[in-house]
Amino acid sequence: MSTLTGTGHLARLILRRDRIVLPLWVLLLTVLPVSYAGSFLALFPTDAERTAYATGTARNPSVVALLGPVYGDSVGALTAQRGGFLQVIVGLAALLTVVRHTRAEEEAGRRELLGATVLGRYAGLTAALLVTYAASLLLGLLTAAGLAATGLPAAGSLAYGLSAALVGVVFATVGGLAAQLTATAGGARGIAVGALGVAFALRLVGDTSDHGWSSWLSPLGWAPRIRAYAGERWWVLALPVALTVLLAVATYPVSVRRDLGAGVLPSRPGPARAGRMLSGPFGLAWRLHRGQLLGWSMGFGLLGLVLGGAAEAAGRSVAGNAALAQVMARLGGASGLAEAYLGASLGLAGLAAAGYGIQAALRMRSEEAAGRVEPLLATGVHRSAWLASHLVFALLGPVVVLALAGLTTGLTYGLSVGDVPGQLPRMLGAGLAQVPAAWVLAGLAVLLYGLLPRFTATAWAVLAVVVLLGQLGAVLELSQWLLDLSPFTHTPQVLRAGWSATPLLTLTALAGVLCAAGFASFRRRDTPVG
Amino acid sequence: METPIAVTGLVKTFGHTRALDGLDLTVRAGEVHGFLGPNGAGKSTTIRVLLGLLRADAGAVRLLDGDPWRDAVTLHRRLAYVPGDVTLWPQLSGGEVIDLLGRMRGGLDPRRRAELLESFELDPRKKGRTYSKGNRQKVGLVAALASDVELLILDEPTSGLDPLMEEVFQHWIDRARRDGRTVLLSSHILAEVEALCDRVTIIRNGRHVETGTLTELRHLHRTAIDAELAGPVDGLDTLPGVHDLRVDGDRVRFDVDTAALDAALRRLTEIGVRSLVSQPPTLEELFLRHYETPPAAPPAAAPPASTGEGPHAEGPHAEDPHADGPHADSPHADGPTGERPGGAAPGNDRPTGVRR
Numbered sequence: 001m002s003t004l005t006g007t008g009h010l011a012r013l014i015l016r017r018d019r020i021v022l023p024l025w026v027l028l029l030t031v032l033p034v035s036y037a038g039s040f041l042a043l044f045p046t047d048a049e050r051t052a053y054a055t056g057t058a059r060n061p062s063v064v065a066l067l068g069p070v071y072g073d074s075v076g077a078l079t080a081q082r083g084g085f086l087q088v089i090v091g092l093a094a095l096l097t098v099v100r101h102t103r104a105e106e107e108a109g110r111r112e113l114l115g116a117t118v119l120g121r122y123a124g125l126t127a128a129l130l131v132t133y134a135a136s137l138l139l140g141l142l143t144a145a146g147l148a149a150t151g152l153p154a155a156g157s158l159a160y161g162l163s164a165a166l167v168g169v170v171f172a173t174v175g176g177l178a179a180q181l182t183a184t185a186g187g188a189r190g191i192a193v194g195a196l197g198v199a200f201a202l203r204l205v206g207d208t209s210d211h212g213w214s215s216w217l218s219p220l221g222w223a224p225r226i227r228a229y230a231g232e233r234w235w236v237l238a239l240p241v242a243l244t245v246l247l248a249v250a251t252y253p254v255s256v257r258r259d260l261g262a263g264v265l266p267s268r269p270g271p272a273r274a275g276r277m278l279s280g281p282f283g284l285a286w287r288l289h290r291g292q293l294l295g296w297s298m299g300f301g302l303l304g305l306v307l308g309g310a311a312e313a314a315g316r317s318v319a320g321n322a323a324l325a326q327v328m329a330r331l332g333g334a335s336g337l338a339e340a341y342l343g344a345s346l347g348l349a350g351l352a353a354a355g356y357g358i359q360a361a362l363r364m365r366s367e368e369a370a371g372r373v374e375p376l377l378a379t380g381v382h383r384s385a386w387l388a389s390h391l392v393f394a395l396l397g398p399v400v401v402l403a404l405a406g407l408t409t410g411l412t413y414g415l416s417v418g419d420v421p422g423q424l425p426r427m428l429g430a431g432l433a434q435v436p437a438a439w440v441l442a443g444l445a446v447l448l449y450g451l452l453p454r455f456t457a458t459a460w461a462v463l464a465v466v467v468l469l470g471q472l473g474a475v476l477e478l479s480q481w482l483l484d485l486s487p488f489t490h491t492p493q494v495l496r497a498g499w500s501a502t503p504l505l506t507l508t509a510l511a512g513v514l515c516a517a518g519f520a521s522f523r524r525r526d527t528p529v530g
Numbered sequence: 531m532e533t534p535i536a537v538t539g540l541v542k543t544f545g546h547t548r549a550l551d552g553l554d555l556t557v558r559a560g561e562v563h564g565f566l567g568p569n570g571a572g573k574s575t576t577i578r579v580l581l582g583l584l585r586a587d588a589g590a591v592r593l594l595d596g597d598p599w600r601d602a603v604t605l606h607r608r609l610a611y612v613p614g615d616v617t618l619w620p621q622l623s624g625g626e627v628i629d630l631l632g633r634m635r636g637g638l639d640p641r642r643r644a645e646l647l648e649s650f651e652l653d654p655r656k657k658g659r660t661y662s663k664g665n666r667q668k669v670g671l672v673a674a675l676a677s678d679v680e681l682l683i684l685d686e687p688t689s690g691l692d693p694l695m696e697e698v699f700q701h702w703i704d705r706a707r708r709d710g711r712t713v714l715l716s717s718h719i720l721a722e723v724e725a726l727c728d729r730v731t732i733i734r735n736g737r738h739v740e741t742g743t744l745t746e747l748r749h750l751h752r753t754a755i756d757a758e759l760a761g762p763v764d765g766l767d768t769l770p771g772v773h774d775l776r777v778d779g780d781r782v783r784f785d786v787d788t789a790a791l792d793a794a795l796r797r798l799t800e801i802g803v804r805s806l807v808s809q810p811p812t813l814e815e816l817f818l819r820h821y822e823t824p825p826a827a828p829p830a831a832a833p834p835a836s837t838g839e840g841p842h843a844e845g846p847h848a849e850d851p852h853a854d855g856p857h858a859d860s861p862h863a864d865g866p867t868g869e870r871p872g873g874a875a876p877g878n879d880r881p882t883g884v885r886r
Contacts, residue, residue, distance in 0.1 A: 009842065088715060098552070105581050105874075107620075108661070111630050143813075144767065149631050183659065184620060184659070268657075269623065269655040269656060269657065270622065270625070270626060270655055270656070270657050271623055271625060271626060271655065272622025272623065272625040272627040272654040272655045273625050273626070273629055273654075274627075274628075274629030274630055274633070275626075278622075278626055278630050278634065279633040279634075280634060283630075284619075287619070287621065287622065288619065288621075291621075294760075301585065302700065331741055371535055371615060371617040372617050372618075372619060373580075374578070374583060374613060375611060375612075375613060375670070376631075376632065376634065377581070377582075377606075378581045378583070378635035378683075379600075379607075379609075379631055379635045380603050380604075380606045380607040380610035380634055380635055380636055381603070381606075381634050382602075383602075384605045420749075526578075526583065526584045526585060527584075528583070
C-alpha cells in the first residue's frame with residue numbers, strides 16, 4: 001500500500017464537508033481586492049488625486065503598520081497595499097482549514113474510523129494540504145483575473161494574486177505542522193495563529209521602523225515586496241515556495257513518528273484529586289478559560305510593546321514632510337501623528353478584544369454541543385450561575401487584554417519619548433476606552449446563545465461586518481448611518497479628542513441589556529439543543 | 531415520600547416531532563426501576579424532563595415531591611445522574627471531574643470514592659481526552675455512586691463496560707438499593723434488568739406500554755410447552771388459550787396463556803406424558819413483543835390492524851393470522867421463539883418477529 005493511498009477520497013470528503021465554507025472565503029477574499037481597485041478608480045480618477053493620497057494617507061505609518069508599504073501611486077499599487085491586510089486573513093483561513101481537517105478530525109475520533117480503511121500514512125495530511133493549496137491558488141488566480149478585468153496591468157495582477165495565494169500556501173503548511181505538535185485542535189490553532197501573529201509583528205516592525213530587514217523574515221513581508229504593479233520582482237515568489245518545502249519536509253516525518261491521537265508535545269497525567277479551586281462552576285470556568293486568557297494576554301502585551309515602540313519613529317518620520325504634516329493636521333493636529341497611529345492601533349486591538357469576548361462567550365455553545373453541560377446542570381448548579389461563570393471571562397477577558405495592551409504601549413511609547421509616568425495612564429485609558437464596544441459584541445454572542453443557540457456563529461459574522469465597516473468605511477465613503485451600526489464608531493478617540501462619557505455609558509448599558517436578555521432566554525430554554 | 535418519580539400524561543414536542551405523547555411513569559421509593567424501550571422511544575427525553583433540562587409541554591411531573599423545572603437546583607442536590615455517553619473535559623483528569631461533580635451535588639463520601647475507584651479499576655490521574663468510552667462511563671458512575679443522594683438516574687450507564695465491570699456495576703446498584711436509595715435505570719441490557727430491577731416500565735413511541743414486576747409481566751404472557759405423549763393428541767386445539775399448536779407424531783408443541791396453563795396440562799396428563807419441557811417467556815421475548823407490537827392495538831382486535839391503519843401501524847404485526855401458515859390458528863401468534871432452548875422454535879413462527 002502506498003503511503004498516499006486514499007488521498008483522493010479524503011480530498012473529496014473535505015470538499016464535501018467544506019462545500020459552503022471553502023467557496024465562501026475564497027470568493028470573499030477574491031471580491032474584496034477587486035472592489036478596492038474599483039473604489040480607487042472611482043474615488044481618485046486623476047493622477048494628482050492619487051499622488052496626494054499615496055504620499056499622504058498611504059504612507060501614513062499607521063496605515064503602513066496595518067497594510068504594509070506602498071510602492072508607487074498607480075491604482076494598482078494602491079490596491080495592492082489595501083489588500084495587504086486581506087493576506088493575513090488568507091493565511092488565517094488557510095491554517096484554520098488545515099487544522100480543521102487534520103487535528104480536529106483526529107481529536108473527534110473520526111480519523112480513526114477512516115484510518116482503519118485502506119488509507120496511506122500520509123493521506124490525511126496530504127489531502128488537507130492539497131485542498132487548501134488548491135483553494136489558495138484558485139483564490140490567487142481568480143483575484144488576478146478580477147483585477148485584470150478592471151483594467152489593471154495583467155502582470156501586476158498576476159503578481160498580486162500569486163503573492164496572496166502563496167501566503168495561503170505557507171500558512172496552510174504552518175497549520176499542518178502545528179497539527180502534529182499538540183494533541184488538541186485548540187492547541188494546534190493557538191500555535192499556528194501565534195506564528196501568523198509573529199509574522200505580522202515582524203512585518204509591522206520592519207515596515208514602520210528603521211529595521212527593514214525584519215520584514216524580510218516574514219512571509220507577510222514578502223508579499224508586498226513582490227511589488228505588484230510597481231516593477232514586479234518575480235524572484236521574491238521563490239521565498240514562500242522554499243519555506244513551504246522546508247515546512248513540509250519538517251512536518252511529514254513528524255506526522256508518522258507519533259501515534260494516532262497523540263501529539264509530539266507530551267500530555268502529562270493530572271492530579272487524582274481536584275484542588276480546592278475546582279469545586280463549582282467558576283472554578284471549572286477558570287480551568288477552561290485560563291489557557292485562552294493567558295494566550296490572548298501575551299499576544300496583546302507583545303502587540304502593545306511593538307506598537308508603542310514603533311509610534312515614536314512614526315511620528316519622527318513626519319518632521320519636515322509638508323504633505324504628511326497636512327494629513328496630520330486632518331487627523332487631529334498638534335497631538336501628532338504618533339498618537340493618531342496609536343489611537344488607530346488600539347482601535348484594532350479593541351476589535352481583536354471583541355473577537356476574544358465572542359470566543360469566550362461561545363465557549364458555552366461548544367460545551368453544550370459536546371454534551372458537557374447536561375451533567376453539570378443535573379447537579380446543584382443553577383443555570384444562571386453556570387452562564388455567569390463563562391460570562392465573567394467574556395466580559396473581563398477583554399478588559400484584561402486591553403489594559404495589558406494599553407500598559408505595554410504606554411511603557412514603550414513612554415520610554416521612547418521619555419515620559420513613562422505620563423504616557424502609561426494615557427495609553428491605559430485609550431486601551432480601556434475600547435472595552436464597552438467590545439462588550440456589546442460579547443453581549444450579542446450571549447444573547448444569541450440564550451435565544452438562538454443554533455445560530456451563535458452569527459456573532460462572528462457581525463464582527464466581520466464591524467471590521468469591514470471600520471476598514472472600508474473611509475475608502476468606500478459609506479454613509480454615516482451605516483458606519484453608526486458599528487459600536488466601535490461610537491468609541492471616543494480619547495487620545496485625540498479626550499474622554500466623553502455618554503457613548504461609553506450607552507454602549508455599556510446596551511451590552512448589559514444584551515447580556516440580561518441572554519440570561520433570561522437561557523433560563524427558559526431547553527438544554528441541550530443539538 | 532412514597533413516589534420519588536411520578537409522571538402522568540407527559541407530552542414533549544420538538545418542532546413537529548412528538549417525542550413524548552402522554553407518558554406515564556411511577557417509581558416507588560427504594561426500588562430499582564427498569565426503564566425500557568426501543569431506541570428513540572423517548573427514554574432520554576423523559577430523563578431530561580425529570581432533570582429540569584427540558585421543559586414539559588403538558589402533563590404532571592413530580593420529582594422528589596418537587597417540580598423538576600422550577601426546583602431544579604434544590605432537587606439536584608438529592609439526586610445523581612449518569613448519561614449514556616459521558617463526555618469529559620479534555621484537560622481535566624478523571625479524579626478532578628469526580629470531585630467537581632460530587633462537590634456541585636453537595637459533597638461525596640471519600641471512603642466510598644476510593645472503594646469505587648478500586649472496584650472499577652479506574653485510574654483517576656488520566657486526562658479526560660485519554661480515557662476510552664468504557665472508562666469515561668466509569669468516571670460518571672464513580673461520581674454518581676460516591677455521592678450521598680436519595681435518587682440515582684442512570685441513562686444506559688453501562689454502555690461500553692466490559693462484562694467484568696458490568697458485574698461490578700450490578701454489585702454497586704445492589705448496594706445502593708440496600709442503602710435505601712431509589713434507582714431509575716434505563717437499559718438495553720436485559721441480563722442487567724433481570725438481575726437488578728424490582729419493577730420495569732416499558733415505553734414505546736413516547737407512550738407507556740406496560741409496568742410491573744418481571745414476574746407480573748411474565749404472567750401476562752405465554753409459556754411454551756414441548757411434550758412427548760403416550761397417546762394420540764386430541765382435544766388440545768379446542769382448548770382456549772392454546773396457540774401455535776404443532777403435532778409431530780407423539781410430539782406436541784404449543785404456547786399457552788398463563789391463565790389456560792392448568793387446563794392444558796390437565797389435558798396432557800389425561801393423554802399421558804412421557805416427557806415435558808415448559809419454558810416461561812424469556813425477557814427477550816417479552817421485550818421484542820413490546821418493542822415490535824403496536825401498543826395501541828389490543829391483541830384481540832389485531833387482524834384488521836395488519837392493513838396498516840392508525841399511527842402505530844407501521845411495525846410488523848405479529849398478530850397477522852395469515853402470515854404463519856396453517857398452524858397459526860389464532861390471532862395471538864407470539865413473537866419470535868427462537869430464543870427457547872431445546873430447538874423448539876417452529877420455523878414458520880420465526881418470521882413474525884424478525885420480518886423487519
